[in-house]
Amino acid sequence: MDIPKYIGDIHPEDYIKEMRIYCNFKQITNDDDVLKFSKLMVDSTIDFPSENIESCEDLIKELKEHITFLIFKNSSIRKLHLLKYQLERDGGDTPKFIAKFRSLCRNAEINDIDRQKHYLYYTLPNDFFRNEFIKHYDDIKTMNDLVICFERTLNEYSRFILNGSVVALKHVATGKYLTSSIKHYETGSKNQLVFCGKSLRDSNSAWTIKCLQSPEFLPYESIIYLQHNNTNNFLEICTDRHNLSPVSKLTEVSCGSNNNYSDYTWILDRSKPESKDEFLKTQDIILLRNKYPDYLTNKQKEEILGCKDIMFTVGEDEYQEVYAHSKDNIDEYDEWCIELIE
Known part of the structure; x- marks a missing residue:
């Protein structure tokens, strides 16, 4: 263990x-000996009246009055100005950030809570954090209150499903995950299968959710599309061919690369219309609605993604059927629990 040396690059209290x-x-316990070593290991360019120093506390006071400490404090303030919080999903490290923030406040001797709140506010990454912070601003009385407010806001933010997130959709009634694979229907469109698979999600039940209307949060009633991660094809209904599902003979749901925009776009609906949630969060119960022009009737048609415990076969394998049906007949078999994967 090397003996510490003070050159003005740490807080005097940390040096002591x-x-x-x-x-x-080193089993040196006498306070006079500790003080002697502390004075000897101050860099020779940092001058102070050693004859007036009778304790380590006196030494700390003298070192704080030296110009090097002013430089150290001002440097810490500048670092606070530059400090920005990076979300964990973007590679950030929250404990390290909080430790850095608290350390810089201490090094800059910023003890006033209003100044601490001011500096933390400008480290925040987006308007959601800033708006939540302002809501609780007057309730923050201590540094611990400040950190608790930050952590609660972070926990709330982490529940949001953002544009480009990877998600899974669990069918509420049967407990199975919306899944696709490289196999194809033997009837209808003969496109890539969509079905409810296992009770535990796997790579075939991972979907990337995207929205052209929102850069970050996903508001309810916005238009989204779901891209199957393993095959890069989109969840769709082939509206121009009126294909029917294998068993129930409702509208077939498949995965494809169809360029017809209305086929693979879905409207994000609340399962409970009375819900006041504005944006989509993990574990929300949702409905997925497709709205498209019916070329047979020349009218707009709206259908809901659903599933029942109905099985169909492809080759020798059985699959649980997923379909779309008129939005006029919504029931519990149309509810999906959305889960954030990453």
Whole structure:
């Protein structure tokens, strides 16, 4: 263990703390000896009246009055100005950020809670964080309150499903995940299968959710599309061919690369119309609605994604049928629990 040296690049209190640890390690317990080592290891370019120093507390006071400490404090303030929080999903590290923020406040000797709130506010990554922070601004009285507010806001934000997130859709009534694979229907469109698969999600039940109307959060009633991660094809209904599902003979749902925009776009609906949630969050119960022009009737048609415990076969394998049906007959078999994967 090397003996600490003070050159003005740490807080004087931290320097004395490190010296005490070193002396304790070396079994030096006398306060006068600790003080002697502390004075000797101050860099020779940092001058102070050593004859007036009778304790480590006196030494800390003298070091704080030296110009090097002013430089150290101002540098810490500048680092606070530059400090920005990076979300964990973008590679950030929250404990390290909080430790850095608290350390810089201490090094800059910013003890006033209003100043601490000011500096933390400008580290926040987006308007959601800033708006939530402002809601609780007057309730924050201490640094611990500040950190607790930050953590609660982060937990709330982490529940949001953002544009480009990878999600899974669990069918509420049967507990199975919306799934696709490289196999194809033997009837109808003969496109890539869509079915309800296992009770535990796997790579075939992972979908990327995208929205052209929103850069980040996904508002309810917005138009989204779901891209199957393993095959890159889109969840769709082939509206121009009126294909029927294998068993129930409702509208077939498949995965494809159809360029017909209305086929693979879905409207994000709340399962409970009275819900006041504005944006989509993980574990929300949702409905997926497709709206498209019916070329047979020349009218707009709206259908809901659904599933029942109805099985169909492709080759020798059985699959649980997924279909779309008129939005006039919505029931519990149309509800999906959306789960954030990443």
